[in-house]
Amino acid sequence: MAVSRAMRRLLQVLEIQEEECRAAMESARAELKRLEQALTRSVERERGGRRLVAASAATGEITDRIAGIEETRVAKRIAATLAPRIAETESAVNSRRREFLGKRIERRQTETLIEEAEALESVEAERRAQRDHDDWFLSRRAASGTARGDEKLENAHRPAGCASQQTRKS
Numbered sequence: 001m002a003v004s005r006a007m008r009r010l011l012q013v014l015e016i017q018e019e020e021c022r023a024a025m026e027s028a029r030a031e032l033k034r035l036e037q038a039l040t041r042s043v044e045r046e047r048g049g050r051r052l053v054a055a056s057a058a059t060g061e062i063t064d065r066i067a068g069i070e071e072t073r074v075a076k077r078i079a080a081t082l083a084p085r086i087a088e089t090e091s092a093v094n095s096r097r098r099e100f101l102g103k104r105i106e107r108r109q110t111e112t113l114i115e116e117a118e119a120l121e122s123v124e125a126e127r128r129a130q131r132d133h134d135d136w137f138l139s140r141r142a143a144s145g146t147a148r149g150d151e152k153l154e155n156a157h158r159p160a161g162c163a164s165q166q167t168r169k170s
Contacts, residue, residue: 003117011114014107021100028093035089039082046075 049071056064 003114003121007110007114007117011107011110014103014110018100018103018107021096021103025093025096025100028089028096032086032089032093035082035086039079039086042075042078042082046072046079049073049075 049068052064052068052071054068056062056068
């Protein structure tokens with residue numbers, strides 16, 4: 001049973017699909033990382049706004065206090081906007097990871113099938129080669145055995161002295 005071209009083609013298609021799924025998963029992971037970094041920057045912005053409010057309380061600058069309050073408010077709005085997007089992206093990453101792992105399993109199963117078929121094919125080829133070798137050896141032995149058998153038959157019909165004389169002549 002030779003490994004069919006269709007099986008090899010299937011393996012190539014599965015490898016391509018696996019790479020596409022890997023790229024999609026990595027893209028989703030990069031997007032998640034970008035959103036998490038934006039959330040971290042937003043938290044830092046909120047802290048900076050609170051520090052500005054605290055500093056303005058000590059200096060009495062009303063513009064610093066208003067700027068600090070506005071920075072805090074904007075940072076909270078950004079964080080509130082990012083939270084559902086992060087959750088959605090985490091869900092997408094998990095979905096793409098499952099899809100990628102499914103494609104990897106399919107590819108590995110196909111590789112296993114091809115390897116098993118190749119191993120069976122190799123064993124069968126070795127058996128065929130050994131059988132051919134055995135047949136060749138038996139046919140050679142039978143051919144040389146027939147010639148010896150003919151001599152024995154000829155010598156069996158002659159008197160004992162005649163057989164030895166003929167052997168000497170040859």
